[in-house]
Amino acid sequence: MPKNAVVILRYGPYSAVGLSVEHRTFRLEGLYTVLTEDGHQVILEKVEDWNVVELMVNEEAVFRCNIKDLEFGGDGKLDPLCKKARQAVLNAY
Template identity: 30%
Template sequence: MSFLFLKIYYGPCNTFDCCQHKPQLLTGVRDRLMNMGFRLTMIPVKFINYCMFEMCGHEIFRCNLKNLKFNHSYKLDPVCQRAVEAVLSSAKKFRYARNTLWFWSVLNHQLFRRHEFEPVDYWPVEIDWTELAPINECFDCCQMLLKYEKKKEDDESDSGVTIPFEARGKFVG
């Protein structure tokens, strides 16, 4: 369903002891929305003083029909202005929801499929996965842990803690 399609349900207006459908009350809304490119369907219903706007099966605006001004333009009717604002904001929200759902469906269904027309992956073909040396060999070769522990000892000696000589420079583990 199009986001530019709008159904307006309106009931009979109870004014001056007569109760009949008056589509003239919706003139400002109808003219403004049609100028903006919306397609409208005006549907008379049996509820008195009832006006409801529906887009994509959702109610987006409801008002008392007596609050709309008879045969007035969009600029002179504040309720009409609020109705048009509600229509525009709901069309924007529906468009955002449609784009988001479309994007996620493309990600789920198309992005991870592999076929002959897919984009080429530019990854290295062969990667050297040789096993790394264990920590004991690094300790014997580079003495990295000794340097780290020596730095740690210097920090601890500044704090007044003494380390026995036997424990200095030994790797435990």
């Protein structure tokens, strides 16, 4: 995938530490950082599916995972799921 691609990062609500179910972006920070450092434009889009993270490139889902499996905060460089997501975007076309 060339640089400056548009990546839609779809994410659903989840419950954190017994709190109410809401859309939160804390676990998306590393993934967002990894993708923007590659030069991609990332658009956050809320969806109603619980616990889901999905990356869309050219209207095609290229990566999907449980939002609770992503590391909380950070830059995403040590998170293995962020590496897989980055590679999925790079392989998309």
